[in-house]
Amino acid sequence: MPANDPHDSTSPSPLLTLGHPLLRQVAQPVDAVEDPSVQRLIDRLLLAVQAANGVGIAAPQIGQPVQVVVIASRPNLRYPRAPLMPPTVLVNPRLVAASEDTELGWEGCLSVPGWRGRVPRHRTVEVDYLDRHGRPHRQVWEGFVARIFQHEADHLVGKLFLDHVRSETDRLSETAYQAMEISSLGK
Numbered sequence: 570m571p572a573n574d575p576h577d578s579t580s581p582s583p584l585l586t587l588g589h590p591l592l593r594q595v596a597q598p599v600d601a602v603e604d605p606s607v608q609r610l611i612d613r614l615l616l617a618v619q620a621a622n623g624v625g626i627a628a629p630q631i632g633q634p635v636q637v638v639v640i641a642s643r644p645n646l647r648y649p650r651a652p653l654m655p656p657t658v659l660v661n662p663r664l665v666a667a668s669e670d671t672e673l674g675w676e677g678c679l680s681v682p683g684w685r686g687r688v689p690r691h692r693t694v695e696v697d698y699l700d701r702h703g704r705p706h707r708q709v710w711e712g713f714v715a716r717i718f719q720h721e722a723d724h725l726v727g728k729l730f731l732d733h734v735r736s737e738t739d740r741l742s743e744t745a746y747q748a749m750e751i752s753s754l755g756k
């Protein structure tokens with residue numbers, strides 16, 4: 570990580586988009602969570618995910634190939650039905666268990682603007698991670714939040730949700746997706 574971070578902490582970092590090679594790189598583990606550069610990176614991720622109406626973000630998306638993600642499900646313009654949770658910082662996350670059963674669900678990605686895809690994910694996951702103070706946690710998530718985790722963990726190994734789309738009918742433009750969402754509201 571560069572010693573001189575060109576981004577201040579008040580304006581959202583630019584997001585890399587599909588085609589940028591850093592999005593396809595495997596991220597490295599963090600060895601010193603308390604390092605000021607890691608703390609600044611975490612602050613930038615928290616700011617970026619909120620500014621972009623995301624529900625999760627991974628460090629490679631702002632150009633840092635290290636194992637830090639934020640999961641921040643909340644109802645917003647892009648995900649009106651997302652459950653509300655406090656933004657959660659995960660450093661060096663490890664999947665320790667996952668349900669055998671999977672479910673299909675729609676996802677987007679701040680690095681793939683304009684597209685949505687329906688992809689299978691484990692319904693529940695159990696995850697080990699460090700928080701931003703370096704304290705270890707083990708957490709079980711299910712449903713949409715488990716989905717977010719799996720999406721963000723993919724970013725740490727250079728994968729994108731598009732890689733999991735299995736058929737043409739499971740890929741929609743954002744416009745077509747929003748139209749489908751609006752027509753299904755109230756059903």
Ligand code: NI
Nearest residue numbers: 677678679680
């Ligand atoms: Ni993403």
